[in-house]
Amino acid sequence: MKWKKSLAILLSGGLAASIFLAGCGSSKSDGNEGKSGGKVIKIATQTPLSGGSATIGEAIKLGAQMKLDEEKQKFKDLGFDLQLVPYDDQSDPKKGVANAQLIGADKAILAVVGHFNSGVAIPSSEVYEKYAIPMVSPANSAVEVTTRGLKTVNRIVARDDFQGPAGAEFAVNTLKAKKIFIIQDKTAYGTGLAEAFKKAAESKGAEILGFEGITVGEKDFNGVLNQVASKKPDLVYFGGIYAEGGLIIKQAREKGIKVPILGGDGMDASTLVEIAGEAVKDTYITSLAGDSSKSEEGKKFIESYKAKFNKNTESYSVYGYDTMGVVLKGIEDAIKANNNKMPTRAQVRDAVRGVKDYQGVLTKVSFDENGDNNYAKVFIYSFKEAKYPAELVGEVSK
Amino acid sequence: MLTEMIQNIPQVLIDGLTLGAVYAVIAIGYTMVYGILELINFAHGEIFMTGAFIGTAMLIVLTGIGWVSSVPTIIMLIVVLLFTAILTGLLGMGIERVAYRPLRNMPRLIPLITAIGVSFLLQDIVRFIAELKKGNYIVTGPSLFNSQLSIKASSISSIFTDATIKQSFVIVLIAAVLMMIGLDFFVNRTKWGMAMRAVAQDRDTAALMTINVNKVISITFFVGSALGGATGVLFAVQYGTIDPYIGFILGLKAFTAAVLGGIGNIRGAMFGGLLLGLLEMFASANLTLLSHGVFGAEYKDVFAFIILILVLLFKPEGLFGKPVTEKV
DSSP: OHHHHHHHHHHHHHHHHHHHHHHHHHHHHHHHHHHHTOEEEEEEEEEOOSSTTHHHHHHHHHHHHHHHHHHHHHHHHHTEEEEEEEEEOTTOHHHHHHHHHHHHHOTTEEEEEEOSOHHHHHHHHHHHHHHTOOEEESSOOOGGGTTTOOSSEEESSOOHHHHHHHHHHIIIIISOOSEEEEEEOSSHHHHHHHHHHHHHHHHTTOEEEEEEEOOTTOOOOHHHHHHHHHHOOSEEEEESOHHHHHHHHHHHHHTTOOSOEEEOGGGOSHHHHHHHGGGGTTEEEEESSOOTTSSHHHHHHHHHHHHHHSSOOOTTHHHHHHHHHHHHHHHHHHHHHTTTSOOOHHHHHHHHHTOOSEEOSSOEEOBOTTSOBTTOEEEEEEESSSOSSOEEEEEEEO | OHHHHHHHHHHHHHHHHHHHHHHHHHHHHHHHHHHHHOOOOTTHHHHHHHHHHHHHHHHHHHHHSGGGGGSOHHHHHHHHHHHHHHHHHHHHHHHIIIIIGGGTTSOTHHHHHHHHHHHHHHHHHHHHHHHHHHSSSOEEOHHHHOTTSHHHHHHHHHHHHOTTOOHHHHHHHHHHHHHHHHHHHHHHHSHHHHHHHHHHHOHHHHHHTTOOHHHHHHHHHHHHHHHHHHHHHHHHHHHOEEOTTHHHHHHHHHHHHHHHHOTTOHHHHHHHHHHHHHHHHHHHHHHHHHTTTSSOGGGHHHHHHHHHHHHHHHOTTOSSOOOOOOOO
């Protein structure tokens, strides 16, 4: 009995002591923070870091991280400590919304860089709107992302309803395609893109020989390609993602279909070249991401990215970088407008929307009343040899 | 319309046979296990997928070693096929030992759920390893972009002379046919094959006749899984790119093929697989023509499965199956 009693005393004593110590510890750190004035501003990224689109999601995150690291000192001088919080949305709307709730609950997060998938961005942005957290998207092209009248949602890329027509213009006017065969992957993205392309191509006078669907996840597309081979089009358009796109290109070339193949930005990834190999030649893609290797600044970006992460840039790396730039510009404006004090989320939201003529590495950014970028462009690339990135052969402005 | 369909037929036959051969060999794995245990081994599709990954990894490593390039590619492929078959065979045996044997006398639903669990487990283990090694779980084998590899090099000539046949198609078909003939011989002409058939017919009586039932079941799993794994390698050679989820759709279709041919019947599974592959390819090439553009190629699975339903309506035991007699 006595033993037990003394043990209990000892334990409770220990507990009290640890609480006391812990209390001391936390108050101490609070004091430290107060002294340096380093209030924490967190910026979240939400991109697919696992799953099929992980290559691109990782690139966006790293691009954003790089810009954040560069600006850290500037914000420290203003009295704020910048932090990046990466979230993995797994290209899954459910996961994206769950993460958005977490982001909303973390009061230090003032802005979000993301998403990659429009299907994830749309439901997640409803949550951001509730918490007034501004979101700037580096990659979402679905029209509905910005047309729902949300104050928080912005994007720096062009919209799908522009990408399809731009592709059609290139196909009909530059590649002189008269007869076009369209394949799409039955997803919201692929079908939407293919349909926008079809409408624009028809109005430009091209004949559509077929509009066929494939199933995502399959590996054998010979059936559809047999149809293509027998119809003999001058161009094949594919609305879909690189995993299927690469196999379609490869199997088409094996069947002796030598005509150009045109696709959307979903095929803009190094994995496309890895899958299709040599067959990728004579493939064209319309992409919302520009070629950063052309300009002086872009070259510098690619070099320092490589030096920092020991990885080659993907097309969306630079967009992650510029998106973070816009976000930080907005936050900086909000801080200044608030007499160098911590701005509220609503202030940051309005400041981000109010960003005018921000010059990023690749694109200039000015948001219109919907949050679309006035300077967005669609870029057209051509794979002249089996290497990534492809060569820029044209741009179509809004 | 008819002329267009006839023009297509040689190509449809070739592509359909390739896909059908893959379905057929996987279907054998389902049918063998079902025949002997009345268990639908849903993990079999994942064993196929694991085989594809093991084979691709070996091909990548082997092509990386200098002296291997002097060895004819076909020999390298045979070696890879054999090694993969042994490894996946052992994997199948291990799965049976760990996940199915302790549950053998339980109600049939329980091993079925375990099988689904094992299949998820394999998917994610392979995905984890692939991501760890390559940073991306979509893996592309070397024969694709490295034209120095002789699988590709030997196929160049046939691609140039006749653009529609790939050399790997011939390899896949020959290997699949050899495997099927070998299995048929094994089951019908050898002692172990006889033991297998005996256990399938009546496990308890077979045990009374001094047949080691556990061993026979292990061997069944070994053979079925080895064939599945080797098919995975063939698949990777034919299509180039693999991911950890290929086993699901293919496994489902191979299972369908096994049912179509009459589950439990090995020759039926072979026939069912080939038939399903041909039907699918025929549908995706000609459905638009047949329906005047109402249904596109995306309805190929619907077409194939409608045929399946029709067959089962009129012959529920499958094309080659015998009507089930109650075991006493």
